[in-house]
Amino acid sequence: MYYQYKKQFQQALVEWYKREKRDLPWRRTCDPYKIWVSEVMLQQTRVDTVIPYYERFLSEFPTLQHLADAEEEKLLKQWEGLGYYSRARNLQAGVREVVENYNSLVPDNRSEISKLKGVGPYTAGAVLSIAYNKAEHAVDGNVMRVLSRVLLIEEDIALPKTKKTFENAVMELIDPMHPSEFNQGLMELGATICTPTSPKCLLCPVREFCTAFNEGQPENLPIKTKKVKMKHIPYDVFVIKNTIGQFLVEKRPAKGLLANMWQFPMVEQVGNADTTNETKLAEQYNLNLLSREKLTSFKHIFSHLTWHIESYSIGCEEQAKLPGNCQWFTAEEMANLPMPVPMQKVWQSYKIETTSL
DNA sequence: AACACGGGGGG
DNA sequence: CCCCCAGTGTT
The missing domain is CATH 1.10.340.30 (Hypothetical protein; domain 2)
Structure with missing residues (x-):
């Protein structure tokens, strides 16, 4: 110029x-x-x-x-x-x-x-x-x-x-x-x-x-070339409540996606068999699972990948041997935990479901 | 240079 | 529904 x-x-x-x-x-x-x-x-x-x-x-x-x-x-x-x-x-x-x-x-x-x-x-x-x-x-x-x-x-x-x-x-x-x-x-x-x-x-x-x-x-303008192949991952997410009214949440690893944020237990969906993922959950988290109820399903889009979430509410007996990153919290205690938006959606869905009963 | 890293808004 | 937006750190 x-x-x-x-x-x-x-x-x-x-x-x-x-x-x-x-x-x-x-x-x-x-x-x-x-x-x-x-x-x-x-x-x-x-x-x-x-x-x-x-x-x-x-x-x-x-x-x-x-x-x-x-x-x-x-x-x-x-x-x-x-x-x-x-x-x-x-x-x-x-x-x-x-x-x-x-x-x-x-x-x-x-x-x-x-x-x-x-x-x-x-x-x-x-x-x-x-x-x-x-x-x-x-x-x-x-x-x-x-x-x-x-x-x-x-x-x-x-x-x-x-x-x-x-x-x-x-x-x-x-x-x-x-x-x-x-x-x-x-x-x-x-x-x-x-x-x-x-x-x-x-x-x-x-x-x-x-x-x-x-x-x-x-x-x-400006000229920008296309890129980024989106990956898609299906997950089952579980709101697990024990017999004394606490919920099971886990802290994500200190590195990587949503580092150190808290979430409900989630397992990658493997097949179509309805019980497979729940079995996997029980094994991974060492749980005795009771009744189960369907909660919300939705898609959460990150910049580079998409989570396809299906969520469930499950009753559970309290267990002694939880994985180290897991903890039971009351609903009031959970309010202080940083949770990513998809987990807030699941939690919101759970609260709506249970208050309507 | 390529990839990982959230979430929201608009058409 | 799909499309767009775009700084810093890591590898």
């Missing part, structure tokens, strides 16, 4: 942002910790979803020290339903590094802040530009979409190396006097005007600088 247009582009974007920006909770602070929390929550997650989590999280953990001191179970409970739970653990690990090694001051330069757990190129640039007003790139999906259209960049954004192109473009274009508003303006534009489908070009403050608007088809 020619120099004189670059200045005009910066001014049009920054002025539009100042005028039209949504009033969001994390835009009422410059506290680097709070900006950091918001940026981690906003990774792969929509603004409307994040807002209530952000408010609750910061009232529970108002400072770096509060978060550094938190129990993991309490942390995960705050994050419950937000997804990508390793974000929460990594955030806490990063916060502990800041408390330990940086005198509780979030670093204000890319090399140090990028060493923190969970802080990648995007989050580093977002915190540096928004909290410290540093002229650093913060390239997320919105920025790639906006700039692919404005600059007619036709590289495949599914390729990791393409991000370098966009980071270079931002460093070339960024308003050195207003880096915070410039970066947030790009993201705000992508979120509200320059949307993936049906971009509202006629409302766009920078359409006169947009190559795709003037010469091409903005709705067909």
Whole structure:
């Protein structure tokens, strides 16, 4: 972009942002910790979803020290339903590094802040530009979409190396006097005007600088190749209640999908024989099973796989030799356990079923 | 470079 | 129902 247009582009974007920006909770602070929390929550997650989590999280953990001191179970409970739970653990690990090694001051330069757990190129640039007003790139999906259209960049954004192109473009274009508003303006534009489908070009403050608007088809950018083969796994999930009114739940392993979250016992469905999976359950969990009743069936879609859930309610005699990751809890105790959404659905279904009796 | 990692919204 | 969204860590 020619120099004189670059200045005009910066001014049009920054002025539009100042005028039209949504009033969001994390835009009422410059506290680097709070900006950091918001940026981690906003990774792969929509603004409307994040807002209530952000408010609750910061009232529970108002400072770096509060978060550094938190129990993991309490942390995960705050994050419950937000997804990508390793974000929460990594955030806490990063916060502990800041408390330990940086005198509780979030670093204000890319090399140090990028060493923190969970802080990648995007989050580093977002915190540096928004909290410290540093002229650093913060390239997320919105920025790639906006700039692919404005600059007619036709590289495949599914390729990791393409991000370098966009980071270079931002460093070339960024308003050195207003880096915070410039970066947030790009993201705000992508979120509200320059949307993936049906971009509202006629409302766009920078359409006169947009190559795709003037010469091409903005709705067909950015270019992204297809990928990902979805795996499907059928599971039977069991809400198991013993004779003294406790429920059997297990903690998932510390690594992998839904790490350290709690769930009802579940077994992968093997065949069509109705009793096979229940036998497998009784063996795996060393249980004496009594009556059984059908609960909800549904599909839960992760980014890379799909669980097909069928759930059952089963009565059971209490057993002495449970697997180590299993525990009996009352309904009240279970309310404090972080559980992923599919398990909440099963639990909800159980509660509806039993209260109607 | 490829894959793992949640959950929600829209057409 | 199927489609879309996309940062960081690990390998």
